[in-house]
Amino acid sequence: MPEAVVTVRWPDGRVEECWSPSLVVHDHLEAGRRYPVADFVARCVAAMDEADRRVRARYGFACTGAAATVASVGASASRHPADAEVEVVRVHPPLPADVGRGRT
Numbered sequence: 001m002p003e004a005v006v007t008v009r010w011p012d013g014r015v016e017e018c019w020s021p022s023l024v025v026h027d028h029l030e031a032g033r034r035y036p037v038a039d040f041v042a043r044c045v046a047a048m049d050e051a052d053r054r055v056r057a058r059y060g061f062a063c064t065g066a067a068a069t070v071a072s073v074g075a076s077a078s079r080h081p082a083d084a085e086v087e088v089v090r091v092h093p094p095l096p097a098d099v100g101r102g103r104t
Contacts, residue, residue: 001058005092011037011084016076018044021063022051023095031091038082044073 004025006018028047029035035043048066055063077086 001055002093005090006088007090007092008040009087009089010076011080011086014076015089016072018069018073019065020047020051020069021066022054023093024050024054026091026095029088029091031088031094034085034087036083037077037080037086040086040088041073041077045070 001021002023004020004023006020006025006029007015008018009015025047027050028043029040048070052063052066055061055066080086
């Protein structure tokens, strides 16, 4: 299953890399965009939940890495006001231009 790394810049300027077990994160976050902290957290939770479901379906067990990412994002987010902005600097690997929805 292809994985991805999302690099974000928090409102205080700190840069963090968030791991995803699936490229589905591209459906929830876009490089170059800014999101209010609360929205960013909700999008990360949704992406990691979907990624975890894909791991469960494929391998038959939960993805503890996805849960760890949610915990890390939540801890970082708790240091900032909900309406402050998080910048998604990069999502790597990028998707090929011809890949549509429904990827793993």
